[in-house]
Amino acid sequence: MSAATGPYRSVFRDGLFAGRTVIVTGGGSGIGRCTAHELAALGAELALIGRKPEKLQAVAEEIRADNLNAVVEGFPCDIREEERVADTVRLVLQRFGKIDGLVNNAGGQFPAPLSQISQKGWDAVVRNNLTGGFLMARECYTQWMADHGGAIVNIVADMWNGMPNMGHSGAARAGMVNFTETAACEWGVSGVRVNAVAPGWIASSGMDTYPDWMKPLIRGMRDHVPLQRLGTEAEVSAAIVWLLSPAAAFVSGTTLRVDGGVPNARRHYPLPKHEASQPFDGFHRSVRPKVLEE
Template identity: 30%
Template sequence: MTLKEATLVTGGSSGIGRAICTMLLEAGRTVVNLDYVLPQWSHPNLVNFQADLTDAAQTRERAQEIVSQYAITALVNNAGATRPGTIDTATIDDLDYVVALHLQASLILIQACLPALRACGNGRIVNMSSRAALGKPERVVYSATKAGLVGMTRTLAMELGGDGITVNAIGPGPIATELFRKSNPDGAPRTQKIIDSIIVKRLGTPEDVARATLFFLSPENSFITGQVLYVCGGVTLGTATL
């Protein structure tokens, strides 16, 4: 039996993940969303699976369920969490949580999807890193794992390029998601300070990140791999390496 091709997106129920799923669906793709909560929205070509991605056994089980039903020819490891804290306040539990969510889950899902990614001849993997991978105060465990995703991206690009698979990363800067606005409400002095620090003088939107993600996912963009695209309004200027 030939399985239907689909794009797998983690954390697609809301925020950046939802924007990515929406744009993929508008482009006519079948999308599989894997998240710890089911979305409050629907689409005829959206299929939802639920899992705690910090749980290795549960993630592996759900991954096998997905690949038994769909040929995953593109994968977006988008699910994430910040767990803010300085070196004085960060805990091992915080570290374990973000390692499990950002690195462990990504590794499990990539391994599960590899047969279909290889078989299609133009597989695509996009890992959601962050501008914080370059360093950000009060994000010690978060920035460490987001930098780890960059290392994973570059290594996988080298390992999988011969199979026609490209592997790239997105590094969002300040993005006005629901979660961001809870901590930084419109009109608050803290929010304005963040906006003032952005060269283009506005917050990013989930759609800004989604458009960059779809660029990497395009079958036509086969000569770009191992790269990090910062969608940050210019915040990384002067800090990102050439």
């Protein structure tokens, strides 16, 4: 993957999201950045939410450079703060007049065994990966979608069978899956669909944020994937876009895995080495993580 300028090579038809407004949290980097680019390329008007305004601005400028008519604006916000979230959603509605979709992508964690996680560390990760997503979804629903419908996609993780060294994140992500299923039931009366996407090991900028002791583990991850490779940001974005699209009009309460089959691998079955799986990378500005180049 290499950074370049040019159009996003989406598999979806041009103009698919024309006239629709979508919020993308965590839109300043990684999967959120890629998803924002794809949605903009398909005609969506975008509200990017994140804690660092400079990152939101940088992505907004990229999108405008690639799409001259793009409508995109950053809204700095800590999604863990209830009042800030409510105020930010109000600002988005004042700016765009509606909210058709929410991509609940913001989150984060740090590696540590359960025995070494303090309550403060536990609470920080749960607030990032569960509480913040709940607050964003609730405010989008109560302030707009309850009366107008919409689609919500929550980004979780491959937490099936546990997440050793990431137990706080695994618990939060599992909670978000359950929240997704509950919201799909309760909010269906308003024509709101709520789904989740669970990325596995994705070659994204987040890989470069982990400590040195994890680097060999990251470089060896592909050996544990039945498809024998890591995923791309564009492969996750495509799943998100499909769930937001009219093609998924009868899909709600589901979690779509984008993980190369990792949860299906078994210890008694040695995975054969191969290069049969060819990645899809429609994101013209993707950059391969440095850790994978070492």
